[in-house]
Amino acid sequence: MKISIENLSMTYPTGKRALQDISLKLESPNLIGLLGPNGAGKSTLMKLLVAGLLPTSGKIMLDDSPLLQDEKRLKGSLGYLPQSFGLYDELTVWQFLDYMAALKGISDSKDAIRKVIEATNLTEKRRSRIRTLSGGQRQRVGIAQALLGSPDLLIFDEPTVGLDPEERINFRNLFSQTARDKIVLLSTHIIEDVQSVCNQLIIINHGRVLFSGTPEELIALAQGHVGIIQLQAGQEVSSNHHITARVNTSQGVQCRIVSGDLPSFAQVVEPTLEDAYMYLIAGEGMEQ
Numbered sequence: 231m232k233i234s235i236e237n238l239s240m241t242y243p244t245g246k247r248a249l250q251d252i253s254l255k256l257e258s259p260n261l262i263g264l265l266g267p268n269g270a271g272k273s274t275l276m277k278l279l280v281a282g283l284l285p286t287s288g289k290i291m292l293d294d295s296p297l298l299q300d301e302k303r304l305k306g307s308l309g310y311l312p313q314s315f316g317l318y319d320e321l322t323v324w325q326f327l328d329y330m331a332a333l334k335g336i337s338d339s340k341d342a343i344r345k346v347i348e349a350t351n352l353t354e355k356r357r358s359r360i361r362t363l364s365g366g367q368r369q370r371v372g373i374a375q376a377l378l379g380s381p382d383l384l385i386f387d388e389p390t391v392g393l394d395p396e397e398r399i400n401f402r403n404l405f406s407q408t409a410r411d412k413i414v415l416l417s418t419h420i421i422e423d424v425q426s427v428c429n430q431l432i433i434i435n436h437g438r439v440l441f442s443g444t445p446e447e448l449i450a451l452a453q454g455h456v457g458i459i460q461l462q463a464g465q466e467v468s469s470n471h472h473i474t475a476r477v478n479t480s481q482g483v484q485c486r487i488v489s490g491d492l493p494s495f496a497q498v499v500e501p502t503l504e505d506a507y508m509y510l511i512a513g514e515g516m517e518q
């Protein structure tokens with residue numbers, strides 16, 4: 231599967247320009263992390279990709295036909311976990327997934343449900359009513375319904391919200407396995423979620439694409455722009471630099487900073503993915 235996003239813009243009826251002239255190519259197999267601060271436009275992009283919203287201008291091509299012309303095909307090959315997902319509280323996990331399987335037109339639903347229940351570690355909870363589940367378990371049910379029928383395109387809007395660290399690791403592994411022959415696009419605020427598993431990262435801010443490439447390419451952008459400085463009592467970091475960590479030591483305060491222009495006394499260090507992300511996002515307001 232190949233998705234081509236061409237000059238896509240979205241302005242809400244309120245006049246809010248959520249996306250501005252976005253062009254991107256997504257190809258399977260690929261696990262893609264969509265990163266950006268609150269309000270950057272991530273959910274809007276995802277809703278446009280699942281034809282839940284119509285763009286103001288531009289288009290999305292699914293293989294070689296326009297997405298909106300081929301909505302039926304899209305629905306058959308799509309798994310989507312929206313950011314807020316209404317579950318039917320009185321149904322059991324199995325009943326809910328059975329209902330979702332029927333909506334998706336899956337014929338061998340028993341087998342399909344069993345597979346996603348196992349993948350999301352819900353076997354013990356399959357007969358529990360959804361209202362009795364914890365936040366993390368409910369999130370797992372949301373992920374399970376998206377996986378039903380093994381769709382070629384999976385879109386997860388903040389799938390790891392509400393999951394504890396162990397569950398987050400399990401899900402990272404699950405996304406990575408799932409993406410072996412599919413496109414999985416996941417949005418998150420948590421860099422660790424994408425660090426070890428995504429082969430493509432897309433960073434958006436203020437409705438524009440700031441970066442699309444591999445994690446290594448993102449890190450390379452920040453080379454020479456991350457350093458450690460030691461502050462004496464009463465000394466402050468200039469507002470041109472962005473602090474990513476601050477540790478109190480016996481000699482004073484040690485700060486890790488990212489900056490377009492590191493001070494000469496900074497000890498230059500290798501950037502992490504988080505540093506590189508901060509460099510890119512904060513860079514819009516930094517002196518270069």
Ligand SMILES: Nc1ncnc2c1ncn2[C@@H]1O[C@H](COP(=O)(O)OP(=O)(O)OP(=O)(O)O)[C@@H](O)[C@H]1O
Pocket residue numbers: 242243244246247248266267268269270271272273274275313
């Ligand atoms: N239905 C809507 N009507 C008007 N404005 C909207 C609507 N939905 C989103 N917006 C605005 O569009 C911008 C992008 O929102 P969007 O939800 O796509 O961002 P996001 O990156 O997903 O943010 P978050 O990480 O907080 O979920 C924001 O300024 C938001 O307030």
